[in-house]
Amino acid sequence: MNLLLLTGYFLSGAAAGNLLKYCSDSTFHRICFCVLTGFLFLLAGLRTPLGIQLFFIWLFLFCIAIEAYIDYRFMILPDEILLILLLAGFLNQGMYFNSFWDAFSGALTGSLLIGMIYILSKGGIGLGDVKFSAVLGLWLGVSGILVCLAIAFLSGGIASVLLFLSGKASMQSKIPFGPFLGIGAVLSMLFSFRILSWYWSLFI
Numbered sequence: 001m002n003l004l005l006l007t008g009y010f011l012s013g014a015a016a017g018n019l020l021k022y023c024s025d026s027t028f029h030r031i032c033f034c035v036l037t038g039f040l041f042l043l044a045g046l047r048t049p050l051g052i053q054l055f056f057i058w059l060f061l062f063c064i065a066i067e068a069y070i071d072y073r074f075m076i077l078p079d080e081i082l083l084i085l086l087l088a089g090f091l092n093q094g095m096y097f098n099s100f101w102d103a104f105s106g107a108l109t110g111s112l113l114i115g116m117i118y119i120l121s122k123g124g125i126g127l128g129d130v131k132f133s134a135v136l137g138l139w140l141g142v143s144g145i146l147v148c149l150a151i152a153f154l155s156g157g158i159a160s161v162l163l164f165l166s167g168k169a170s171m172q173s174k175i176p177f178g179p180f181l182g183i184g185a186v187l188s189m190l191f192s193f194r195i196l197s198w199y200w201s202l203f204i
Contacts, residue, residue: 029073037065043190056092060085060139060189064182067132071178077128082135089138102141110137110145129177136185144188147195151184152177 040061048054063085071077093103110133118125137145156177163169187195 064185068179068182071176075176077132077178085135103138106137106141106145107134109142110134140188144192147192148184148188152180156180
């Protein structure tokens with residue numbers, strides 16, 4: 001890959017990470033965020049040619065990273081970022097995919113599945129997670145949001161067990177679900193076809 005292009009991806013990540021200074025976060029957290037977003041931008045660039053579609057994917061990844069980070073640090077999923085994701089998702093679908101039915105079905109699937117858990121868990125899942133899942137479904141479609149949620153619950157379950165065994169969390173501890181939704185969304189956006197192909201190969 002062109003060295004200039006590679007540098008550009010990581011500079012984009014650095015610019016994104018510098019926004020965290022407005023949250024009064026430490027230099028260490030900003031550096032970690034810079035590296036993470038730069039790496040995600042690089043992965044997207046390896047899979048998508050330079051152009052407007054790549055810009056949309058970058059915007060998706062950046063908003064996901066911000067939402068996951070803020071939920072991890074402050075236990076909240078800002079509606080402002082979800083609104084940006086929602087509007088960009090509609091525009092992206094209209095420009096490149098022409099499948100509003102799949103987008104609508106994905107949003108409905110995400111909101112219903114997490115919404116049911118929100119009702120049944122009585123506080124175990126927040127309303128922000130329901131809205132986050134709906135917006136992710138708009139971007140990912142039905143199959144993509146199912147992959148996203150499967151990864152989110154798997155990674156969230158593993159993290160919860162590890163925190164419990166290490167004594168850093170108890171059965172009453174609240175663990176933010178946004179970061180795990182973010183992990184699932186990123187992996188689904190970039191690798192859902194491979195993940196689904198691998199999954200179905202287990203039964204064939």
